[in-house]
Amino acid sequence: MSLKEDLANAGKAALVGALAFGMATAPAHALTKSEINSLSYLQVKGTGLANRCAEVVGEDTITPKAGARLVDMCIEPKAWAVEEEIGRAGKTEKKFVNSKVMTRQTYTLEGIEGSLSNDGGKIVFREEEGIDYAPTTVQLPGGERVPLLFTVKELVAKGDGPAFKPGFQMGGNFNTPSYRTGLFLDPKGRGGTTGYDMAVALPALQSGEEGDDELFKENNKTFDVTTGRIEMEVNKVNAEESEIGGVFVATQLGDTDMGSKIPKKVLTKGIFYAKIE
Amino acid sequence: MKLAIFAALFTAASAFVTPSAERPSVALQAERREFLSALAGAAALAAPMAANAVRDYDNVGYLGGSEIVDVNNANVRVYLKMPGLYPTVAGKIATNGPYKSVGDLYNIPGLSGKEKELIKKYESRFTALEPSADYVIDRINNGLYR
Numbered sequence: 492m493s494l495k496e497d498l499a500n501a502g503k504a505a506l507v508g509a510l511a512f513g514m515a516t517a518p519a520h521a522l523t524k525s526e527i528n529s530l531s532y533l534q535v536k537g538t539g540l541a542n543r544c545a546e547v548v549g550e551d552t553i554t555p556k557a558g559a560r561l562v563d564m565c566i567e568p569k570a571w572a573v574e575e576e577i578g579r580a581g582k583t584e585k586k587f588v589n590s591k592v593m594t595r596q597t598y599t600l601e602g603i604e605g606s607l608s609n610d611g612g613k614i615v616f617r618e619e620e621g622i623d624y625a626p627t628t629v630q631l632p633g634g635e636r637v638p639l640l641f642t643v644k645e646l647v648a649k650g651d652g653p654a655f656k657p658g659f660q661m662g663g664n665f666n667t668p669s670y671r672t673g674l675f676l677d678p679k680g681r682g683g684t685t686g687y688d689m690a691v692a693l694p695a696l697q698s699g700e701e702g703d704d705e706l707f708k709e710n711n712k713t714f715d716v717t718t719g720r721i722e723m724e725v726n727k728v729n730a731e732e733s734e735i736g737g738v739f740v741a742t743q744l745g746d747t748d749m750g751s752k753i754p755k756k757v758l759t760k761g762i763f764y765a766k767i768e
Numbered sequence: 769m770k771l772a773i774f775a776a777l778f779t780a781a782s783a784f785v786t787p788s789a790e791r792p793s794v795a796l797q798a799e800r801r802e803f804l805s806a807l808a809g810a811a812a813l814a815a816p817m818a819a820n821a822v823r824d825y826d827n828v829g830y831l832g833g834s835e836i837v838d839v840n841n842a843n844v845r846v847y848l849k850m851p852g853l854y855p856t857v858a859g860k861i862a863t864n865g866p867y868k869s870v871g872d873l874y875n876i877p878g879l880s881g882k883e884k885e886l887i888k889k890y891e892s893r894f895t896a897l898e899p900s901a902d903y904v905i906d907r908i909n910n911g912l913y914r
Contacts, residue, residue: 669902673902683902
């Protein structure tokens with residue numbers, strides 16, 4: 492099933508669900524950006540507030556001018572589900588199983604900025620920079636942990652209209668780089684751009700010039716870049732502060748352990764915030 | 769290259785399986801000297817044959833260790849060796865996307881005349897090879913601070 496189909500199936504209903512979910516479990520002190528900006532560092536430190544996106548109040552419409560940019564974009568996931576094969580009454584089917592997040596207060600993307608352009612009457616957002624990746628680990632009900640690099644790197648999101656207003660949707664693909672980068676060494680000292688290229692701690696396995704071919708998948712570290720998809724819907728627009736806020740649903744693949752295991756598909760739902768400049 | 773040395777090491781080591789505890793240490797020393805010389809010989813022989821293993825990155829020489837630098841993959845600290853480039857021009861080279869050729873460097877948005885001159889000064893030391901994802905992601909900070 493392609494990512495787009497998954498998203499379409501899970502997305503439309505889920506967007507409404509995520510909104511309800513978000514509203515139901517929002518902490519009593521969901522603050523607006525101007526309130527957050529008025530706090531000092533010591534007031535924010537230790538509260539977990541830095542991991543929350545600001546909320547937006549208002550239902551206006553903003554039409555971005557030429558050369559506008561989306562800045563201070565914050566993407567906060569609130570629910571994670573991992574696709575698993577569930578065996579029930581003899582037949583197996585793929586379902587998204589709700590999982591709980593193991594990463595503490597550092598799984599939110601923040602400070603993302605990018606350019607806005609008008610492509611044939613529709614807004615296109617191209618993500619450029621910011622803290623656009625967050626390594627996260629979620630735990631399945633059975634206890635298995637699934638690491639993933641929650642990201643929106645190089646996102647190109649196409650909207651369905653020329654202005655931001657409640658009900659505006661935009662979505663697009665992004666790149667998910669490898670969870671581990673080149674310098675990471677595994678417990679046997681093997682790595683992508685550094686480290687050994689064979690299991691030197693297992694001398695009995697070495698045979699021939701290329702060493703232990705049985706362990707080739709673990710020895711040959713590949714930097715896997717996969718594609719993910721995100722769909723965002725704007726719920727609140729504040730024209731005075733030039734802010735938008737809404738919900739998103741995203742699918743991406745989890746960790747491939749540098750090529751040695753099959754990645755699991757992870758579905759993320761949450762809220763986002765952005766400022767137009 | 770490293771692959772060949774390890775291969776030689778292990779094929780040589782297989783001949784000396786688990787020396788028993790009673791063996792005098794002098795004999796062990798002699799064995800070690802023998803097998804190190806065998807290793808040296810084998811390494812010298814094996815070196816020319818160890819090219820292009822699947823696990824090696826061919827353009828590793830252009831990541832900053834030699835005269836020619838690959839602008840698509842090299843880390844920004846490589847430009848420390850070229851006086852005048854670091855940090856401004858080097859930062860612009862490293863943050864901007866893959867370059868199809870060295871001439872593409874002049875198309876970076878926001879380059880001033882002086883910066884273009886600096887790039888021109890070192891143009892002969894640059895090359896634009898195929899960007900490899902695991903090096904491109906580490907162009908700004910690859911975790912190695914020297």
